[in-house]
Amino acid sequence: MKILVAIKRVVDHNVRIRVRPDGTGVETSGVRMSMNPFCKHAVEAAMQLSEAGHGDEIVIVSIGPKASNDVILTALAMGAHRGILIETDAELETLAIAKLLAKVVAEENPDIVLLGKQAVDDDSNHVGQMLAALTDRPQATFASEIKVVGQGIEVTREVDSGRETIAIPLPAIVTADLRLNTPRNAALPMVMKARSKPLAVRPVAEFGVDLTPRLTIEKVSPPAERAAGKSVASATELAAYIATEVSQMEAL
Amino acid sequence: MSVLVVADHDLGALSPATARVIHAVSELGPIDLLVIGQDIDAVAAEAARVAGVTRVLVAKGASSSDADASLIAALAEPYHYIVQSAGSVGKDRMPRVAAKLDLMPVTDVVKVLGPTRFERPIYAGNAVQTVSDGQARHVLTIRASAFRAAAGGNDAPIEVIENSAASAARLIAAHRTESDTPDLATAQIVVGGGVALGSAENFQLIEQLAKKLGAAIGATRAAVDAGYAPNDWQVGQTGKIIAPDLYIAIGISGALQHLAGIQGAKKIVAINADPEAPLVKLADLALIGDLFEIIPQLLVELDKAGLKRD
Secondary structure (H helix, E strand, C coil): CCEEECCCEEEECCCCCCCCCCCCCCCCCCCCCECCCHCCCCHHHHHHHHHHHCCCCCEEEECHHHHHHHHHHHHHHHHCEEEEEECCCCCHHHHHHHHHHHHHHHHHHEEEEEEEEECCCCCCCCCCHHHHHHHHCEEEEEEEEEEEEEEEEEEEEEEEEEEEEEEEEECEEEEHHHHCCCCCCCCHHHHHHCCCCCCEEEEEEHCEEEEECCCEEEEEECCCCCCCCCEEECHHHHHHHHHHHHHHHHHC | CCCEEECCCCCCEEEEHHHHHHHHHHCCCEEEEEEEECCCCCHHHHHCCCCCEEEEEEEECCCCCHHHHHHHHHHCCCCCCEEEEEEHHHHHHHHHHHHHHCCEEEEEECEEECCEEEEEEHHHHEEEEEEEEECCCCCEEEEEHHCCCCCCCHHHHHHHCCCCCCCCCEEEEEEEEECCEEEEHHEEEEECCHHCCCCCHHHHHHHHHHHHHHHHHCCCCHHHHHCCCHHHHHCCCCCEECCCCEEECCCCCHHHHHHHCCCCCCEEEEEEEECCCCHHHCCEEEECCCHHHHHHHHHHHHCCCCCCCC
């Protein structure tokens, strides 16, 4: 079985982000970048499927600037076999990303495509679902468990009412949620070895996809600030505050 | 300009999110409300009562990602807007619908600024994007908690439509969390507990307080991962986004990923042992101390104040 994992390089999730004063976006220069956490769960899931005998080859693909090589190397150090960087300095919309990935799926013909459920920068949560539409494959989003059963997979999904388990045939698209696994840290020898694994860098133009943005981002603003609060010394005062708040609510 | 809203429903009842979505898009045009699923007569009847709905369309059959997306895409032609709440179903279906229609969706909308301009949070709510969508048609998901609900009292006609969409997926099991507390995403009051509770048994203190206040129960990722609370109580970037009038956060320090889920809360009360905790700094009102002493006292004091909403 062949597994394709699509990953994204984003501002590290521990960095406190800063909105540019001119409203053009979030400051990303000089900021620590790393693999999107949900993508890391997707890579780990591919590794675990492979270790259980269900993945002969794990291919990593990322779309972004040259520096995205870093996150591909991280995935290769975790154990993936080879990488593809589709190089572009443009910030692409999720629809364009899904179209590029559909081209890669057509070339590679993987049995399972794994992605993170969303990237923690734009929080879109689109690409897996869009790729499933464009490749006409079944999808299992927000996965917290993946089991290979016969010719298909059973995926437990995190949904608003709890969890649900669905069975889908392969080939399929799966997006990873945080409880799917605990991603491994690559040992140093693996990090060294990753540098010798194949990594194809391909210009985005090669794929012949129309990348023109459909939406215009007029501006990016910081969220409204909260006024400083106060503290109380006893449960009695707290109860009085809550009672007041509740009575105002019911007046609505 | 006409709008197709896809209803959310669960266990034979219309989700409270749907009336909020209707209200959010009510300025955009006449609204048809699509209900997909099995045994949905009661849902359709409820849907018909939501103010602002012109027509309820009922598509009977099992609901699943691929089949729903095919059905919605096939119905999309006459509509300018295709809309669902940004709950787990809308998040799953709408990007698939958008790609089928070769449209770029605008998701997690928290403000409708005009027919083609929307606000949506990025970076877990640490920044807000103003987006203008110049496409001929618009696929939107709406963060229901950011909007008030449309009123009731309507009597829209109900039409059953043909649904021949097939799915490759088969539902094997649903693992539901049994709870008689209100829906987290739309609750007026939420009581949340963190890992400081120390055990699932102790977490019942949170449940007692929530019951007294008629509140929904929330939990941090750490509390869920420790097994103190079920995963669908999780509030944060990865769990539910809440926007109650009052959020009472107990023993929650305030990890970034939790704060991402509570930005929309109007008032925040924190009970915490650590006066330096980020959530205490963010709170409108804080009480510093041992939660195991404070909650029982608070339960008594709320009784004395004559407060009972359950």
